[in-house]
Amino acid sequence: MRHLYLIGIGTGNPEHMTVQGINALNAVDVVFIPDKGEAKTGLADVRREICARYLTRQDTPLIAYDVPVRQTADRSYTQGVDAWHADIAAVYEQMLTDNMAEDGSAALLVWGDPGLYDSTIRILQRVLARGNVAVDYSVIPGITSIQALTASHRIPLNLVGKPVEITTGRRLAASFPALVGTAVVMLDGEQAFAKIEDPDAFIYWGAYLGTDDEILLSGRLADVAPTIAATRAAARARHGWIMDIYLLRKGQDFDD
Ligand SMILES: C[S@@+](CC[C@H](N)C(=O)[O-])C[C@H]1O[C@@H](n2cnc3c(N)ncnc32)[C@H](O)[C@@H]1O
Structure with missing residues (x-):
């Protein structure tokens, strides 16, 4: 089965990366990097810097993916977030299907810790609930803000x-x-x-x-x-x- 590592990367300093995170990064076939919207904030750069510093196999593919934008018009906050998560789940599903072998592994670099005010875990759980792609996952904790x-x-x-x-x-x-x-x-x-x-x-x-x-x-x-x-x-x-x-x-x- 596919295995996805959700790696907490800390909050801006590449040295926040834990040894566990670095080891997971070096164990995967491919690394997913959210790009859109983050380009201007330099957050994607931090992820690329982490890959450049810690990946021992520099030919590991880094695959950028677009994060859909949350729509706020004509909906409550909760409705907006729910629809946004559904959109991201669809992106994840496609990304995992297109870029991972059925027994392959990948890393998703999550800002701070994946458990704190971050929805990567719950969005991945949506993907699993849809049942279109078989994937298991691990969470690697990170330094929070x-x-x-x-x-x-x-x-x-x-x-x-x-x-x-x-x-x-x-x-x-x-x-x-x-x-x-x-x-x-x-x-x-x-x-x-x-x-x-x-x-x-x-x-x-x-x-x-x-x-x-x-x-x-x-x-x-x-x-x-x-x-x-x-x-x-x-x-x-x-x-x-x-x-x-x-x-x-x-x-x-x-x-x-
Ligand atoms: C979507 S939450 C993600 C939190 C992240 N998962 C964590 O563990 O810190 C984004 C919020 O975290 C805080 N944050 C994250 N990184 C930060 C940083 N480098 N400096 C200051 N605040 C930060 C801010 O309050 C920001 O609005």
Whole structure:
């Protein structure tokens, strides 16, 4: 049966690759690289750099595939994502059928860790459910943007004995700080931190983590929120895109 390795590649620094990931990369017949839409962000370049650095057989085929664009018009968020995943599943199915022998192996390089705010696993499960192509798969964990953020800021993720919520900008206001003392916010296009009015909250923000362009800012939220918003806007304009993440904290170790 075909075997697909979903390899977590970390978040921009090729040195985030684990030995397990490198070994899997070197065990496969072909490597799939998402290209479309990622060209402008340099994300495809990181994947190519990883292949150039770590592939011991430089003749391993790298096959680029187009990622369909999510349609948002006339549909709810959930409907849009569902239809988008169906489109990607169709691309995967074709790609696996066309480029893998029935007993062949391939790698798909997944940003960060495949289990965190990434749908590669669930889209592959759709492909399996369709039943048109026989494929087994393994997941190789990767360094997440959360780990990259806390490591760069040199902080622990959690307060002693306290929970952490991982959420999106859309949902932040529903939980922080009323329900959780630590929230990690990903996929925030609306800068939801700017709407949190809490004088005691602290923020640790990072953009382009792991890359040469990494930016870090931290401080009392009320003091640094305007600086983060301005820095984010300027960086986004300069690069044409941005990937950022932040941790909001209220409270201290041993404060209860
Ligand atoms: C679709 S999610 C993918 C997360 C990824 N699977 C992981 O393990 O981190 C994309 C979000 O992750 C965060 N992210 C990923 N890479 C990042 C980086 N290098 N710097 C800052 N944030 C990053 C951003 O919040 C971005 O909106």
